[in-house]
Amino acid sequence: MIIIDYKDRRPIYEQVVERIEDLIVKGVLKEDTQLPSVRQLAMEISINPNTIQRAYSEMERSGSIYSVKGKGSFIAHTNKLMQSKKDQIFVTLKGLVKDATLVNIGVNEFIDVSKQYFLEMGGN
Amino acid sequence: MIIIDYKDRRPIYEQVVERIEDLIVKGVLKEDTQLPSVRQLAMEISINPNTIQRAYSEMERSGSIYSVKGKGSFIAHTNKLMQSKKDQIFVTLKGLVKDATLVNIGVNEFIDVSKQYFLEMGGN
Amino acid sequence: MIIIDYKDRRPIYEQVVERIEDLIVKGVLKEDTQLPSVRQLAMEISINPNTIQRAYSEMERSGSIYSVKGKGSFIAHTNKLMQSKKDQIFVTLKGLVKDATLVNIGVNEFIDVSKQYFLEMGGN
């Protein structure tokens, strides 16, 4: 379910967070679903439980999941996550537009390519 | 000319590269212009010369500048840099569109916001 | 009657204690009233009996309730509980005032806000 790319320069715990949050926004993991336990997921993908623990901690801090000692970890309300993901996308987009203007990419080219990419995505 | 943000989480040498390449794409630094020497730039912005050296090495490797032994470092042909910056932007855009579709941001919203951002940039 | 918030980070037995003591200070549960048995309450709120047992033990230790072998658990004299709750509040208040002085919150601001909060509570 969760694949780690060891060539990726980002830390493992960050990749784990990304993979799980992806599953949430995709709707695969729904609210109050129980996540695999720290130890179990650690064994599954053959990494140290502490690393998973850290990933889970990050997600709890950011409000994506909630953990109960002795019970397990569960998916939280997804609204907040969706919104923060959207916000993040628009922030990135703003920076990208800024860079685009610097290298003389015009509005038209930018949105044409965007449309094209949307088409490709829809095709999947 | 070059400002380092120590609170920025990226390594300093990367920031130096970015600042210089920015000056190149903006046309401030033109082809075959000589860059300040490693030591000189290091002193100017109060940074370890090793860090500047690494920044210059990275840029030479990527083809943004070229070095002549005993003479110094110079701006290379800017076409290649411009093109790679453009490529990079479109790669990022592709990823962004992919993420956008996941959180149900439609084509229309996406390009409307893009246009808006372009307007804001033009206004500066 | 008793609601557990699994997203609350405090242990469940502590929440149970708080809820019951709340009912006591509010006057809902009066002196010598019998509490539901451990098993019964556990079933009611779908919780492990061990957890309820621990909550009851804590309250007996602190003197909020008393148990009679073979009969059950009962609300103790409420005076002591009321007094210890009051004491606790003033201890917290003292710490809070100390912190307030550190960040330059003056007496006036502090009591103005307090009055405001009392008004809001009264309005409920």
Place this chain on the structure above:
Amino acid sequence: MIIIDYKDRRPIYEQVVERIEDLIVKGVLKEDTQLPSVRQLAMEISINPNTIQRAYSEMERSGSIYSVKGKGSFIAHTNKLMQSKKDQIFVTLKGLVKDATLVNIGVNEFIDVSKQYFLEMGGN
């Protein structure tokens, strides 16, 4: 400088955060002051470097300090910290007032005691 209370139930890293943030709000540590390195502080108070690392990470996340790889950790702008501490105090106060009304502590008693505590603090 920093004292750990092993009888305290809170985790060590949390105590470290509290102690340092206290020094910041008290004005002992000023903006851009360099903190002791992770390893050095760990040796000083005889705890594992990882624990200090975690404390520093928490503070960087919350914006109290900023860290630069290869250089060290530094005190950030203190405004944000002061504000969040103030906010925290008023949140606690609100909860305290709510509890006070439950046990029949009136506005007058509450603010009288508060004033008294402020006097005591001022006397230190």
Place this chain on the structure above:
DNA sequence: GTGGTCTAGACCACC
């Protein structure tokens, strides 16, 4: 069994 904290020791990127 669960999550959370801590230690010990290692490696990396950066300066």
Place this chain on the structure above:
DNA sequence: GTGGTCTAGACCACG
């Protein structure tokens, strides 16, 4: 030298 990540193994509180 610095901060940051990871592993291995231990212990605790909770259910």
